Amino acid sequence: MSLLTVGSVAFDALETPFGKTDKIIGGAATYITLAASYFTKQNNLVAVVGGDFPQEMISLLEEHGVNTEGLEIVKEGKTFFWSGRYHEDMNTRDTLETQLNVMADFNPVIPVSYQGTEYLMLGNTVPATQKLVIERMAKRPKLIMLDTMNLWMNIAMDDLKEVLKLVDLLTINDEEARQLSGEYSLRKAAAKIMEMGPKTLIIKKGEHGALLFQGERIFFAPALPLEEVFDPTGAGDTFAGGLIGYLASTDDISFDNMKRAIIYGSAMASFCVEKFGTERLVNLSQEEIKSRVQEFVNLSSFEIQ
Amino acid sequence: MSLLTVGSVAFDALETPFGKTDKIIGGAATYITLAASYFTKQNNLVAVVGGDFPQEMISLLEEHGVNTEGLEIVKEGKTFFWSGRYHEDMNTRDTLETQLNVMADFNPVIPVSYQGTEYLMLGNTVPATQKLVIERMAKRPKLIMLDTMNLWMNIAMDDLKEVLKLVDLLTINDEEARQLSGEYSLRKAAAKIMEMGPKTLIIKKGEHGALLFQGERIFFAPALPLEEVFDPTGAGDTFAGGLIGYLASTDDISFDNMKRAIIYGSAMASFCVEKFGTERLVNLSQEEIKSRVQEFVNLSSFEIQ
Numbered sequence: 162m163s164l165l166t167v168g169s170v171a172f173d174a175l176e177t178p179f180g181k182t183d184k185i186i187g188g189a190a191t192y193i194t195l196a197a198s199y200f201t202k203q204n205n206l207v208a209v210v211g212g213d214f215p216q217e218m219i220s221l222l223e224e225h226g227v228n229t230e231g232l233e234i235v236k237e238g239k240t241f242f243w244s245g246r247y248h249e250d251m252n253t254r255d256t257l258e259t260q261l262n263v264m265a266d267f268n269p270v271i272p273v274s275y276q277g278t279e280y281l282m283l284g285n286t287v288p289a290t291q292k293l294v295i296e297r298m299a300k301r302p303k304l305i306m307l308d309t310m311n312l313w314m315n316i317a318m319d320d321l322k323e324v325l326k327l328v329d330l331l332t333i334n335d336e337e338a339r340q341l342s343g344e345y346s347l348r349k350a351a352a353k354i355m356e357m358g359p360k361t362l363i364i365k366k367g368e369h370g371a372l373l374f375q376g377e378r379i380f381f382a383p384a385l386p387l388e389e390v391f392d393p394t395g396a397g398d399t400f401a402g403g404l405i406g407y408l409a410s411t412d413d414i415s416f417d418n419m420k421r422a423i424i425y426g427s428a429m430a431s432f433c434v435e436k437f438g439t440e441r442l443v444n445l446s447q448e449e450i451k452s453r454v455q456e457f458v459n460l461s462s463f464e465i466q
Numbered sequence: 467m468s469l470l471t472v473g474s475v476a477f478d479a480l481e482t483p484f485g486k487t488d489k490i491i492g493g494a495a496t497y498i499t500l501a502a503s504y505f506t507k508q509n510n511l512v513a514v515v516g517g518d519f520p521q522e523m524i525s526l527l528e529e530h531g532v533n534t535e536g537l538e539i540v541k542e543g544k545t546f547f548w549s550g551r552y553h554e555d556m557n558t559r560d561t562l563e564t565q566l567n568v569m570a571d572f573n574p575v576i577p578v579s580y581q582g583t584e585y586l587m588l589g590n591t592v593p594a595t596q597k598l599v600i601e602r603m604a605k606r607p608k609l610i611m612l613d614t615m616n617l618w619m620n621i622a623m624d625d626l627k628e629v630l631k632l633v634d635l636l637t638i639n640d641e642e643a644r645q646l647s648g649e650y651s652l653r654k655a656a657a658k659i660m661e662m663g664p665k666t667l668i669i670k671k672g673e674h675g676a677l678l679f680q681g682e683r684i685f686f687a688p689a690l691p692l693e694e695v696f697d698p699t700g701a702g703d704t705f706a707g708g709l710i711g712y713l714a715s716t717d718d719i720s721f722d723n724m725k726r727a728i729i730y731g732s733a734m735a736s737f738c739v740e741k742f743g744t745e746r747l748v749n750l751s752q753e754e755i756k757s758r759v760q761e762f763v764n765l766s767s768f769e770i771q
Contacts, residue, residue, distance in 0.1 A: 346694055348692060366674065380768065381691070383766075390651070417769070420768040458770060462767075464726070465760075
């Protein structure tokens with residue numbers, strides 16, 4: 162089935178204990194569509210970039226089967242830019258600079274050819290913009306998944322709560338789940354958040370894995386313990402992209418299939434952090450993905466006698 | 467098979483956001499032997515208490531099948547006492563008071579009837595004392611498991627490294643694994659620590675579960691997401707007690723059985739934190755344990771198609 166991803170396509174400049182990059186391609190929708198490209202061939206993108214965005218980066222997305230008809234290019238504008246520096250532990254980072262540029266006026270237009278897309282992925286961006294996208298879909302998608310962050314809880318909580326009423330699946334990290342719900346216990350937090358709209362909730366815990374909640378059901382997916390985390394940028398978006406790409410490709414939104422989808426998302430995220438930016442994501446083989454998923458099986462399987 | 471646990475039997479006074487206790491029974495060996503009592507009936511204890519330690523607490527251990535022949539009572543001495551206050555997040559705590567008392571001169575004597583015990587559990591205490599216990603075993607046990615903490619890495623690292631050479635299985639938490647190895651990546655840390663002696667390593671991550679390492683093999687056991695953590699005191703010791711109790715009862719130290727043992731240990735720890743101190747641990751039924759283990763199966767099982 163087809164997937165539509167709406168979110169940022171951007172430049173990032175990164176510093177980690179392992180080195181630093183100049184401006185490289187980044188943005189939530191970039192990571193999401195690249196990760197999803199290994200699962201679904203109907204991979205539609207809506208985003209905005211400036212005239213400074215190089216054609217070869219657009220071509221890179223297209224080579225991975227991403228439909229860029231909905232990628233608006235504002236010739237006189239500049240592309241969204243973010244730079245950050247990771248701390249030694251790789252779990253925390255400082256934002257050095259954010260230039261919203263063309264994202265400040267992002268008015269997502271859904272091409273006619275995208276209408277009827279069954280799976281909608283709303284990458285992390287302004288909640289009001291996410292809501293606009295849902296309103297602009299002629300037919301409600303089968304599954305609407307939303308990613309967000311603490312920034313919007315701080316400055317646009319009302320808008321966020323409005324859009325949450327409209328989505329099926331929410332992904333946030335553990336600190337954000339606590340902030341959104343006011344509950345420290347993730348189990349209590351999940352119960353409260355599911356009352357806000359999304360029937361299914363995924364709480365991401367980074368190197369500690371992810372929890373899937375739906376009604377009374379809970380599933381825990383571990384993260385793969387890696388020798389080295391080289392650059393965590395985009396890991397959450399890659400996780401989301403692998404997850405929704407797998408759901409779209411299998412067109413099965415049962416709880417059991419969501420469990421599988423989280424494992425695939427986690428496997429994709431484990432690749433992402435092995436290199437800077439999208440480097441590792443653009444050259445994966447299906448065999449590598451299969452073998453990585455098997456590592457997750459080995460990591461977490463046991464039998465009670 | 468039989469189990470010998472050596473460690474502290476103590477008084478604790480606890481403050482959590484949910485309330486506070488007067489002096490209640492605590493200590494590593496108390497939690498370990500109580501947890502193990504649900505698995506093995508040959509449950510030998512070596513510890514020391516003062517004349518202030520109430521007979522009804524000793525009777526409580528005995529009612530759970532703990533053999534207290536090796537529990538030394540120093541009539542003129544006082545029992546080891548620890549008091550602490552947990553922070554709001556329950557993951558960090560301040561020590562308010564530590565009185566070593568009779569533990570300061572703990573000279574573990576192994577009763578003749580304990581000799582030949584196949585499974586030896588060295589609860590967290592002075593590394594030189596742990597080494598003394600191993601030397602005092604007439605025959606090397608089939609499995610020696612050791613628990614320790616950052617304190618000994620700070621003040622007795624050389625002694626700790628000496629005893630590590632003699633043990634099969636080490637349990638420490640993630641921060642301690644990083645301190646002991648000098649590596650941030652837990653996978654690299656594990657490789658270094660296994661070169662220090664223990665062929666098998668368990669890294670405890672509290673609410674984030676536990677990792678089992680043996681050679682190139684890794685297994686991850688999740689922690690159960692709980693509605694509420696009431697009091698985390700003794701959770702690590704209860705985990706260790708359930709684990710070694712299960713290994714001793716099944717007398718199988720294969721990797722597959724260690725995976726099961728970690729799940730049983732995690733299940734026991736999940737009960738422990740539901741009430742103050744040992745309260746929840748002294749009244750469990752086999753049905754409750756079976757049902758809790760099934761929750762772990764449900765939490766972590768998935769099938770890749």
